[in-house]
Amino acid sequence: MTDYALLAGQLFNGVSVASILLLAALGLALSFGLMRVINMAHGEMLMVGGYLSFLTYRLAPARLGFGLALIAAFVGAAAFGALLELVLIRRLYGRPLDTLLATWGVSLALQQAARSIFGAIGVEVTAPKWLAGSFTVKGGLMAGFNLPYVRLFIIALAVFVLGGVWLFIQRTRLGLYVRAVHQDREMAEALGVNTGLVDLVIFALGTGVAGLAGSVLAFIAPVTPTVGQSYIVYAFLVVILGGLGSLLGTLLAAAVVGLFSAGAQIFTSVSFADVLLLMFVIGFIQFRPSGIFAARGRALEEG
Amino acid sequence: MLTLERVGAAYGLSRVLSEISLSVGRGELVTLLGRNGAGKSTLLRTIAGLHPAAAGRVIFAGADITGLVPYERARRGIGYVPQGRGIFPHLTVRENLRLGLAARFGRGEGRNARLPDHVFDLFPVLARLSERKGGLLSGGEQQQLAIARALATKPALLLLDEPTEGLQPSIVQDIQAALKRIRRELNVAMLLVEQYLDFAWSVADRFYVIQRGSMATEGNTRERAADTVAHLLSV
Ligand SMILES: Nc1ncnc2c1ncn2[C@@H]1O[C@H](COP(=O)(O)OP(=O)(O)OP(=O)(O)O)[C@@H](O)[C@H]1O
Ligand SMILES: [Mg+2]
Numbered sequence: 155m156t157d158y159a160l161l162a163g164q165l166f167n168g169v170s171v172a173s174i175l176l177l178a179a180l181g182l183a184l185s186f187g188l189m190r191v192i193n194m195a196h197g198e199m200l201m202v203g204g205y206l207s208f209l210t211y212r213l214a215p216a217r218l219g220f221g222l223a224l225i226a227a228f229v230g231a232a233a234f235g236a237l238l239e240l241v242l243i244r245r246l247y248g249r250p251l252d253t254l255l256a257t258w259g260v261s262l263a264l265q266q267a268a269r270s271i272f273g274a275i276g277v278e279v280t281a282p283k284w285l286a287g288s289f290t291v292k293g294g295l296m297a298g299f300n301l302p303y304v305r306l307f308i309i310a311l312a313v314f315v316l317g318g319v320w321l322f323i324q325r326t327r328l329g330l331y332v333r334a335v336h337q338d339r340e341m342a343e344a345l346g347v348n349t350g351l352v353d354l355v356i357f358a359l360g361t362g363v364a365g366l367a368g369s370v371l372a373f374i375a376p377v378t379p380t381v382g383q384s385y386i387v388y389a390f391l392v393v394i395l396g397g398l399g400s401l402l403g404t405l406l407a408a409a410v411v412g413l414f415s416a417g418a419q420i421f422t423s424v425s426f427a428d429v430l431l432l433m434f435v436i437g438f439i440q441f442r443p444s445g446i447f448a449a450r451g452r453a454l455e456e457g
Numbered sequence: 458m459l460t461l462e463r464v465g466a467a468y469g470l471s472r473v474l475s476e477i478s479l480s481v482g483r484g485e486l487v488t489l490l491g492r493n494g495a496g497k498s499t500l501l502r503t504i505a506g507l508h509p510a511a512a513g514r515v516i517f518a519g520a521d522i523t524g525l526v527p528y529e530r531a532r533r534g535i536g537y538v539p540q541g542r543g544i545f546p547h548l549t550v551r552e553n554l555r556l557g558l559a560a561r562f563g564r565g566e567g568r569n570a571r572l573p574d575h576v577f578d579l580f581p582v583l584a585r586l587s588e589r590k591g592g593l594l595s596g597g598e599q600q601q602l603a604i605a606r607a608l609a610t611k612p613a614l615l616l617l618d619e620p621t622e623g624l625q626p627s628i629v630q631d632i633q634a635a636l637k638r639i640r641r642e643l644n645v646a647m648l649l650v651e652q653y654l655d656f657a658w659s660v661a662d663r664f665y666v667i668q669r670g671s672m673a674t675e676g677n678t679r680e681r682a683a684d685t686v687a688h689l690l691s692v
Contacts, residue, residue: 327555327562334545334556341543344505346531346560346610 159291159299164416170305172412173312176405177367178385179392180319181235181360183404186393188336188356190250191243194258197382197389199361201268202234203227203368204377208277220282224369231365236358243357244350261382268379276376285373304373311370315363320401322359332356388415391435397445406446411435458483458518458646459504459614465512466496466503473499474670477513481614484644486636488651488661488678492690496670497650498540501616504648505537506530518613531560536612540619540650542603546592550583553591553602557609575643576605579635597628604635608643615639615647621656629656636660654683654690666690 182196207223214222238260246253280286281304288302323329334342335352343349371381388411396407414434418427439445459481466474474496481487491497502508504515506527515523522530531537545553554572561570577584580601586594594602600620607615617636621629637660639645651657657664658678665675666689673689 330548330552330555331559333548333552337545337547338543340507340527341539341545342556342559343527344507344531344537344539344543345556345606346528346563347556348528348563 156295156297159296161420162296162299164420165413166299166301166305168413168416169409170308170412171416172408173309174367174371174385175388175392175412176312176408177315177363177370178389179396179404179408180316180401181357181362181364182389182393183396183400184319184360185357187400188332189243189247189353191253191357192250192257193238193243193357193361194254195238195261195264196257196361196364197386198261198264199231199235199364199382200368200371200385201264201377201379201382203231203365204279204372204381205268205272205277205368206230206365207369207372208272208279208377211279216282220285223279224366227365227369228362229365231368232358232362234365235361236354238361239354239357244353265379265383272377272379274379276378276381278376279372281373304370308370308373311366315366316401316405319359319363323401328352328355391431395435395438395445400445403446458485459648460516461500461504461513462516463513464500464503464510464515466499466508467511468499472511472670474503474667475512477667477670477672479665479672479675481646481648483613484640484646485663486640486647486649486661488649488657488664489667490651490654490657490664490686490690491667491673495667497667498618500667501537501539501618501648501650504530505535505616507537528560528563531610532563534611534613536607536610536615536645538603538607538615538617538620540622542596542599544591544594544599544602546590548591549588550591550594550602551587553606554583554587554609557606560610572609573611576608579608579638580605597624597631600624600628600632601635604632604639608639608645612645615645617647617649619650619652621651621653633660652690654687658683 178200181199182193185191185193204227206226210223210226211219242256242260243253246256285303285307288300291297291299323332331342331347331352334347335349339349368377368381371385375381392404392407392411395410396403411431415427415431418430422430461477461479464474464477465472477500489497489500499508503510506525510523514521517530517533517535522533545556554576558570558572582598583602583605586598591599591602604617604620620632624632633656636647636649640647649657649661661678663675663677664686666673666686668689674686
């Protein structure tokens with residue numbers, strides 16, 4: 155393997171990690187942008203998506219398993235998010251600290267539930283055959299550069315989801331309501347927009363996308379009760395860096411965080427790469443406290 | 458159309474309105490006057506459901522709506538034009554207007570809900586600006602957009618909070634003409650909060666004056682001259 159191939163491989167890994175981070179962070183960014191709510195149980199939506207995929211593979215016929223697993227992860231996590239919003243978050247509206255604490259409780263409860271049901275050790279999901287292979291560059295400068303199909307698929311999925319969410323917000327009537335609520339909740343409500351429903355839809359959409367992230371994450375790492383925890387910290391970093399509530403900012407920040415940690419890992423250990431990443435984020439928000447794009451007003455508009 | 462029965466409102470512990478009773482008949486234009494801080498905006502917000510009534514009842518079209526949330530009131534036919542206009546700055550004029558249809562979708566008009574022609578007829582300037590972002594409009598254009606957007610909800614009652622605030626005289630005249638036409642041609646009842654007596658007298662049938670949160674006087678604009686209430690408004 156040439157040095158170039160090593161570098162390119164690490165870059166590619168970075169992009170695929172960034173894709174998962176993007177999916178994980180999207181919901182956080184959306185629900186904070188719209189509702190000013192921080193959901194500490196968001197990471198567990200990845201976990202829920204992962205386990206739902208695992209179950210679907212077990213139960214569904216092999217040919218359908220893949221598609222069904224994605225759908226189950228999205229729908230299951232979205233339904234869970236909807237329930238969470240209706241039962242808890244809605245009732246704590248305007249009490250950010252209580253929301254933080256309550257959702258943290260949900261997060262712990264979900265982890266423990268997963269431990270009781272599936273055991274503390276992770277469960278494995280094997281990707282279908284057509285995703286299992288990889289593409290390797292044979293000769294030349296990049297000889298040995300290896301592109302696993304699973305990671306290519308993850309990148310494609312992230313692009314697809316981001317595009318879908320963008321179209322939803324920019325082109326649909328409900329999306330127009332979302333933007334209006336984002337800009338002036340009171341005025342939107344006074345014009346007849348059921349803002350509670352808009353909140354619910356966005357929250358469920360965000361957790362559903364996190365479920366999708368959990369589903370594809372299961373292809374590259376075992377699903378464990380704490381899988382959400384290991385990604386959610388990065389997802390929060392992405393949201394902070396990107397500017398709360400901004401789609402474009404979230405995209406860029408996910409790319410930065412994913413590439414940064416992958417890049418740093420070439421030169422140092424994983425944990426030191428994390429230290430560098432944190433220092434970078436802290437440094438960055440000294441200069442742009444509200445992220446790459448400021449949250450208020452513009453965020454959902456710029457894409 | 459609208460009846461308030463001894464409505465009270467407060468911000469936390471500080472009482473802002475007490476024992477306010479008033480009524481607006483079908484197709485009637487009623488003006489609400491009072492000094493700065495008298496509680497006019499708070500009263501309109503209470504009618505729109507944006508501020509809770511601490512006491513009393515709000516009755517609209519024969520039903521007690523005191524407990525309803527704002528979007529339900531909008532769907533029943535209450536249109537609201539706030540002080541400061543409440544334009545969505547990053548939505549285009551067209552999108553701002555489309556939001557006015559939200560109430561009618563909620564009324565089950567579904568895909569057939571369209572912007573009524575009279576919206577552009579009353580405010581021709583909006584047709585020209587339809588792709589411009591609301592935040593980039595001038596104050597006068599924003600005010601016209603805010604009224605047009607409220608009309609798009611097909612209201613039976615329009616709540617207007619100081620629509621002439623900060624506008625040049627020619628725009629004030631345009632708005633005056635528009636209000637008269639809305640009343641005459643669309644038969645929409647209006648509750649208009651105003652600072653300018655002349656303007657209020659030129660369009661309104663009846664008036665109410667509130668003073669420090671209580672009803673001070675009321676009457677008919679054709680029976681009482683504007684001067685008779687001027688002392689209640691001057692500082
Ligand atoms: N959000 C708030 N919190 C606390 N007090 C408020 C709030 N909004 C208004 N008030 C107070 O309530 C009183 C009535 O305010 P309101 O805005 O209804 O007056 P107004 O008659 O509309 O005045 P203006 O002519 O200046 O618009 C004022 O004393 C004001 O300071
Ligand atoms: Mg006011």
